[in-house]
Amino acid sequence: MITFEVIEANGAIREVQANEGESLLQATLNAGIDGFAAECGGCCVCATCHCYIDEGDLQKLDAPASDESQMLDFTATERLATSRLACQIKMSPALQGIKVHLPERQY
Numbered sequence: 001m002i003t004f005e006v007i008e009a010n011g012a013i014r015e016v017q018a019n020e021g022e023s024l025l026q027a028t029l030n031a032g033i034d035g036f037a038a039e040c041g042g043c044c045v046c047a048t049c050h051c052y053i054d055e056g057d058l059q060k061l062d063a064p065a066s067d068e069s070q071m072l073d074f075t076a077t078e079r080l081a082t083s084r085l086a087c088q089i090k091m092s093p094a095l096q097g098i099k100v101h102l103p104e105r106q107y
């Protein structure tokens, strides 16, 4: 199991467990955490699974693929250098302990 932290928009910190290969989105939804709309179900065509990766953890992730990067232009809250789409992040041991911040809204 891979454990990571989700920091909700209200500041609440939740510890989430993921299986290797599972998406960050799916693991967070399975933990019963609100904050992702995930309208397209993880197909990288809606940008409602926007999240911000903690700056200190950003280098642990591969750079976004071009389709993810294009969709990040359509997020409801500001796109930052730390912005990612949770459905496109596959959990791996390298991501143990990362911190993921949820935006205030997805629309």
Ligand code: FES
Residues within 6 Å of the ligand: 025, 037, 038, 039, 040, 041, 042, 043, 044, 045, 046, 047, 048, 049, 071, 085, 086, 087, 088
């Ligand atoms: S769930 Fe739609 S882009 Fe991630």
